Amino acid sequence: MRQQKRERHGKILAALGLASNLRVTDLARQLGVSTETIRRDFDELTHAGMLNRTYGGAVSSLGASNTTGAKQDLFHAERQRIAEATVTQVADARILLIGSGATTVRVAQQIAAQLKNITVVTHAFGVAQALANNGTIEVMMIPGLYHPEEASTTGGHAIVFLQSLYVDYVILGASGLTGDGPGSAVPEIAAVNAAMLGRAEKCIVTADRSAFNLHYATRYADWPRVSKLVTDAQPPPALLNTLRKSQVELLVV
Amino acid sequence: MRQQKRERHGKILAALGLASNLRVTDLARQLGVSTETIRRDFDELTHAGMLNRTYGGAVSSLGASNTTGAKQDLFHAERQRIAEATVTQVADARILLIGSGATTVRVAQQIAAQLKNITVVTHAFGVAQALANNGTIEVMMIPGLYHPEEASTTGGHAIVFLQSLYVDYVILGASGLTGDGPGSAVPEIAAVNAAMLGRAEKCIVTADRSAFNLHYATRYADWPRVSKLVTDAQPPPALLNTLRKSQVELLVV
DNA sequence: ACTAAATTGTTGAAATTTCAACAATTGCAT
DNA sequence: ATGCAATTGTTGAAATTTCAACAATTTAGT
Known part of the structure; x- marks a missing residue:
């Protein structure tokens, strides 16, 4: 099941490209896993600098903020x-x-x-x-x-x-x-x-x-x-x- | 007092440029108003298409379409x-x-x-x-x-x-x-x-x-x-x- | 098959946000 | 000054999220 996790992380990142912000609950339902799993995924991806948490969700860390920042x-x-x-x-x-x-x-x-x-x-x-x-x-x-x-x-x-x-x-x-x-x-x-x-x-x-x-x-x-x-x-x-x-x-x- | 509202809206927009996502609570403390005021500001700015709500906060609408929420x-x-x-x-x-x-x-x-x-x-x-x-x-x-x-x-x-x-x-x-x-x-x-x-x-x-x-x-x-x-x-x-x-x-x- | 480690799910309580209703305040016009 | 309308603050209950602990499941190696 190690691979499923990587797959999920990829999907999360892809989803971030479409939607500027994601919600834990929606993503859990969408990917068919529990909210806690998504939460843990977010933690890991945050640690890797790929996204930023929000209350209840996450946003891309590649946003417009750092373009001219x-x-x-x-x-x-x-x-x-x-x-x-x-x-x-x-x-x-x-x-x-x-x-x-x-x-x-x-x-x-x-x-x-x-x-x-x-x-x-x-x-x-x-x-x-x-x-x-x-x-x-x-x-x-x-x-x-x-x-x-x-x-x-x-x-x-x-x-x-x-x-x-x-x-x-x-x-x-x-x-x-x-x-x-x-x-x-x-x-x-x-x-x-x-x-x-x-x-x-x-x-x-x-x-x-x-x-x-x-x-x-x-x-x-x-x-x-x-x-x-x-x-x-x-x-x-x-x-x-x-x-x-x-x-x-x-x-x- | 109408002016304070516009000022706040401007500050919110400006803050969105610095941080890709904002939280209602933080912004309320930062601008010295109640959370309900920020919430109402967010509603109005959302209506103008300037930002998207997240649970507990808001993100810039300049990204892409948002399929959640x-x-x-x-x-x-x-x-x-x-x-x-x-x-x-x-x-x-x-x-x-x-x-x-x-x-x-x-x-x-x-x-x-x-x-x-x-x-x-x-x-x-x-x-x-x-x-x-x-x-x-x-x-x-x-x-x-x-x-x-x-x-x-x-x-x-x-x-x-x-x-x-x-x-x-x-x-x-x-x-x-x-x-x-x-x-x-x-x-x-x-x-x-x-x-x-x-x-x-x-x-x-x-x-x-x-x-x-x-x-x-x-x-x-x-x-x-x-x-x-x-x-x-x-x-x-x-x-x-x-x-x-x-x-x-x-x-x- | 067996074990150990990693991953995922479940649960309940705590923290946070939302929402609606109402009160207080402020700004503006008469 | 007075009254009206808009803005803002307050409150408590409902909804949602977080968090930690533990159980169940899956994976990898032997």
Whole structure:
């Protein structure tokens, strides 16, 4: 009967692929064994790191939680400081645009906590949901093709929509910062960022130190068009020089 | 106090991003409210299609379809049957519109599992995220004001955007089905639904039996404009009669 | 066939969750 | 301020799960 156990474990894992969460009782009936057997199976599979227990059941440990989890934690504290500093820069805003990325979502959470009675236009799902907490903020979603990895809308519809806007500030993230300008690893996002850039009085770029000197094909702006750069470490000398020449206000937190 | 509720819902959603599964008890202690409050929050967020209940907790609905939990979500199995039946009705579609609600999110999950190379236009975050995994489906988000409780876009921008579309099918949910027509509990959603209705060759309404004879102020359609109704139980006689007179094709699964 | 070990089932009590009904509180409009 | 509606808290009983202990069954090796 040793083999039946392996078979069962395989079935359990397969079932987890179909259903995000399983219940001890259902699985016992489904596989024709007692609930205690399933419970013991869960224990073993949990120990092997294949699933996580819930009260009465189990969920896959391969869920969406760990996709970006580790990466986000890496600069968690830094992003928090960047977000807090960025919010102080837009305290007088009445309407603003916010781009996509881990840092901008953090900024949105800070805005939700500190500002009131403003309007935010965004193409990032995470930003919209972060701002929804605050009942006094109106959130406008930009149309477009949904981009799963960035959880944002992109494409022509997004860019056309932006043409009819003009706001106080635009807050953008960046995965790369070079002498040429800020860039994004995702071309579709870069295109939307570029379109956003022209639609605001002032442009604030936020990025942590990991973006320094990272070069991506899709640069979305020239430095002279950027008003402020908020980051968590002193940029390398060459970049620093370009920033000064381009009159970009630098904020290191 | 309405604001605290939205805040909590946002925190719950955020917590789901960190931990793939949450427990009612933990969340209650963490947010400093009673377990019953969390339970009610879960109910509402489930209705919006943002999460799935487990015994004692909840998991993100972004995973896959959930074949368990008859008692957890009272109409879980029914919704699954409705979703499966609905997909068979649109198997020949090349482009379709999908509305918001727990049932339509489930339909989207089924579509992601079964259809390929189609375009879906939606205003519901949950629908977009459900379809994202299937690499062959193009998802277009409708612009508009973000509505936290329904996790959908609404308002004038959404309705104007819809005017430029014409698709094969539109799939809508309904919180109430009366002799007058299908209705939504949320006026903003009803307005978008009404706008969607005119932009498709055929209109399919999906609703579980709990919607029968529920009357809301915001009816979004007359029955003659509905092509099919997919539900899980025989409607009451009066409604049945109206459906027949209005030539609504009825599908009970 | 026999034994020892592993696996699985059974049972009842304890812990936890759910559910419904009702009370208390809060927010908002008149 | 007053009243109404929405939100939240409280309570106790019912349903469900967990846990530990023990019994029954199956497997593997000799």
